[in-house]
Amino acid sequence: MDRSYPVKLDLKKVPTPCFVLDESALKRNLAILESVQDRTRCRILLALKGFSMFSVFPLIRQTLHGICASSPHEAMLGREEFGREVHTFAAAYSETDIHKILPISDHIIFNSFNQWHRFKAMAIEYQRNIQPDIRFGIRVNPAHSEVEIPIYDPCAPYSRLGVLSDQFQGQSLDGISGLHFHTLCEKNASALKRTLTVFEEKFQDYIPQMDWINFGGGHHITRNDYDVDLLCDLIINFKEKYNVDVYLEPGEAVALNAGILVASVLDIVKNEMDIAILDTSAATHMPDVLEMPYRPEIFQAGQRAGQQAGQPDEKAYTYRLAGLSCLAGDIIGDYSFDEPLVVGSKLIFCDMAHYSMVKTNTFNGIQLPSIAVYKADTDRFTIIRQFKYEDFKNRLS
Numbered sequence: 001m002d003r004s005y006p007v008k009l010d011l012k013k014v015p016t017p018c019f020v021l022d023e024s025a026l027k028r029n030l031a032i033l034e035s036v037q038d039r040t041r042c043r044i045l046l047a048l049k050g051f052s053m054f055s056v057f058p059l060i061r062q063t064l065h066g067i068c069a070s071s072p073h074e075a076m077l078g079r080e081e082f083g084r085e086v087h088t089f090a091a092a093y094s095e096t097d098i099h100k101i102l103p104i105s106d107h108i109i110f111n112s113f114n115q116w117h118r119f120k121a122m123a124i125e126y127q128r129n130i131q132p133d134i135r136f137g138i139r140v141n142p143a144h145s146e147v148e149i150p151i152y153d154p155c156a157p158y159s160r161l162g163v164l165s166d167q168f169q170g171q172s173l174d175g176i177s178g179l180h181f182h183t184l185c186e187k188n189a190s191a192l193k194r195t196l197t198v199f200e201e202k203f204q205d206y207i208p209q210m211d212w213i214n215f216g217g218g219h220h221i222t223r224n225d226y227d228v229d230l231l232c233d234l235i236i237n238f239k240e241k242y243n244v245d246v247y248l249e250p251g252e253a254v255a256l257n258a259g260i261l262v263a264s265v266l267d268i269v270k271n272e273m274d275i276a277i278l279d280t281s282a283a284t285h286m287p288d289v290l291e292m293p294y295r296p297e298i299f300q301a302g303q304r305a306g307q308q309a310g311q312p313d314e315k316a317y318t319y320r321l322a323g324l325s326c327l328a329g330d331i332i333g334d335y336s337f338d339e340p341l342v343v344g345s346k347l348i349f350c351d352m353a354h355y356s357m358v359k360t361n362t363f364n365g366i367q368l369p370s371i372a373v374y375k376a377d378t379d380r381f382t383i384i385r386q387f388k389y390e391d392f393k394n395r396l397s
């Protein structure tokens with residue numbers, strides 16, 4: 001299975017709770033993405049919504065062409081800290097948003113013709129007088145579902161994300177140079193292949209008028225079983241057929257298996273079973289565990305493909321792992337271990353670099369995890385940031 005923990009890291013050095021980015025794993029992911037760019041001449045952007053650890057942007061920008069942002073704040077972070085292309089998309093913009101994103105975006109993608117018409121004059125004037133290189137696009141919804149979990153399916157019934165093909169009727173595409181679709185989540189290239197077939201069929205009248213097409217995110221390119229050859233074939237064929245630039249904007253694939261969350265046991269209580277209370281929390285440090293929901297892999301519970309190692313009673317000592325917050329349902333899951341847990345035991349939650357660090361919150365005033373980098377080649381562990389009371393207080397007034 002995919003390597004998910006830098007085994008040489010000495011946990012004694014790690015204060016908890018702490019996200020630790022494994023730099024060598026990030027480099028491994030970047031090498032795979034670089035090979036896709038080299039083979040296809042597509043441009044890959046980092047989706048900041050999935051991974052925004054800007055202290056490693058200097059490394060990522062050596063490979064990736066830029067970032068995709070979901071808000072003015074992400075666009076600003078991308079402009080300030082990444083420094084290459086900034087592509088901005090949001091479900092809707094306010095006039096204030098447009099004033100903020102125009103000067104810092106290379107591509108602005110609109111989610112509806114209403115929004116495009118509302119801001120078109122401003123956008124075209126900006127392009128004409130200030131930034132001739134800025135480009136505008138429309139997000140489309142091919143209405144082809146590949147994602148099983150409805151809250152992660154942008155093509156689910158009644159989705160607000162993207163313009164349906166019949167809504168293009170009678171619309172002028174003057175000023176629009178590209179189309180964007182995002183329909184996938186943790187998918188292999190076969191899902192992209194099926195999506196492209198539908199996209200081409202439904203938008204065949206418009207694709208030839210475009211200079212670029214953005215294939216969105218959700219491509220699990222750096223996963224062991226991902227069909228990189230098929231992805232490359234799809235991109236190469238599409239580019240040749242339509243003579244367009246192709247962009248991909250993965251988040252998860254950039255940081256997949258490239259970081260862990262280390263936590264400590266604070267107490268063990270009993271209520272028909274042993275319950276270990278940790279200095280982390282599903283609700284505040286890994287909300288996807290509750291939202292998706294999923295059971296994170298824990299290094300000490302063993303590793304098995306499918307993330308199901310260390311089931312209750314599989315090993316000698318079973319515990320419910322629970323969070324620090326007041327939420328009764330702040331439960332990470334039930335796991336078993338070969339050794340008993342004691343106060344102070346450290347546990348490693350695997351694959352926590354993406355969609356955890358960006359989603360933390362300070363509910364209950366719970367301490368945010370520190371952020372650190374581990375370089376396996378030099379065995380160097382560096383804490384980049386530790387959060388304080390002021391970080392909690394500054395979000396309130």
Ligand SMILES: Cc1ncc(COP(=O)(O)O)c(C=O)c1O
Nearest residue numbers: 047050182217218219250251252
């Ligand atoms: C528009 C858009 N682009 C890119 C992404 C990144 O997706 P992933 O991190 O699954 O690759 C998302 C995720 O929700 C998205 O909504």
